[in-house]
Amino acid sequence: MHPDQTLVEAVLARQAGAFERLVRQHQRLVWHLVQRMVMDAEDTRDLSQEVFFRVYQKLHQFRFDCSLASWIGRVAFSIATRHLQRRHIPIEETWSGGEEEDAAMIDMVADDADIEADLVRGDLLRHVQRAMANLSPMHRTLLTLYHADELSIAEMVIITGQPEGTIKNSLFRARQRLRVALQDLIEVPV
Numbered sequence: 001m002h003p004d005q006t007l008v009e010a011v012l013a014r015q016a017g018a019f020e021r022l023v024r025q026h027q028r029l030v031w032h033l034v035q036r037m038v039m040d041a042e043d044t045r046d047l048s049q050e051v052f053f054r055v056y057q058k059l060h061q062f063r064f065d066c067s068l069a070s071w072i073g074r075v076a077f078s079i080a081t082r083h084l085q086r087r088h089i090p091i092e093e094t095w096s097g098g099e100e101e102d103a104a105m106i107d108m109v110a111d112d113a114d115i116e117a118d119l120v121r122g123d124l125l126r127h128v129q130r131a132m133a134n135l136s137p138m139h140r141t142l143l144t145l146y147h148a149d150e151l152s153i154a155e156m157v158i159i160t161g162q163p164e165g166t167i168k169n170s171l172f173r174a175r176q177r178l179r180v181a182l183q184d185l186i187e188v189p190v
Contacts, residue, residue: 139174
């Protein structure tokens with residue numbers, strides 16, 4: 001039996017408190033994902049409510065081929081992406097590197113990189129937040145999913161619909177941009 005099956009069946013059977021349990025279990029992921037995409041608290045609240053409304057409407061379509069968290073994350077990512085598209089905000093930066101350069105960067109991505117441990121000095125958090133705000137919505141989201149929510153690359157593939165190589169490449173670029181931005185703010189070696 002799939003670990004999420006009991007909760008999904010309880011929600012579908014409209015058992016008292018079941019949907020509230022689902023929301024409590026997944027609200028942090030939804031909030032982080034949407035907030036990093038749209039960077040506006042009011043929009044994040046509205047879109048998070050829309051995510052859970054959509055989850056409630058479409059839960060009968062969940063097929064247990066991934067975790068419920070990944071499926072809900074995919075719904076949140078889709079809703080946030082459509083919101084940005086309606087506002088004509090690009091979710092990714094354009095990249096002009098060739099395939100060789102992309103392959104070299106993917107090879108350099110360290111999945112076990114511990115950015116948090118490297119950034120725990122002084123008032124660095126304020127600098128990190130400022131630097132994160134200047135990243136593209138996709139880069140902010142991927143960094144948050146990977147480092148704050150501790151999702152695997154495979155889960156991020158499900159949520160974003162992006163290929164694994166693209167996710168790794170984007171994580172590498174996001175980390176690199178973050179390092180450069182921090183180097184400009186404080187003396188961090190690149």
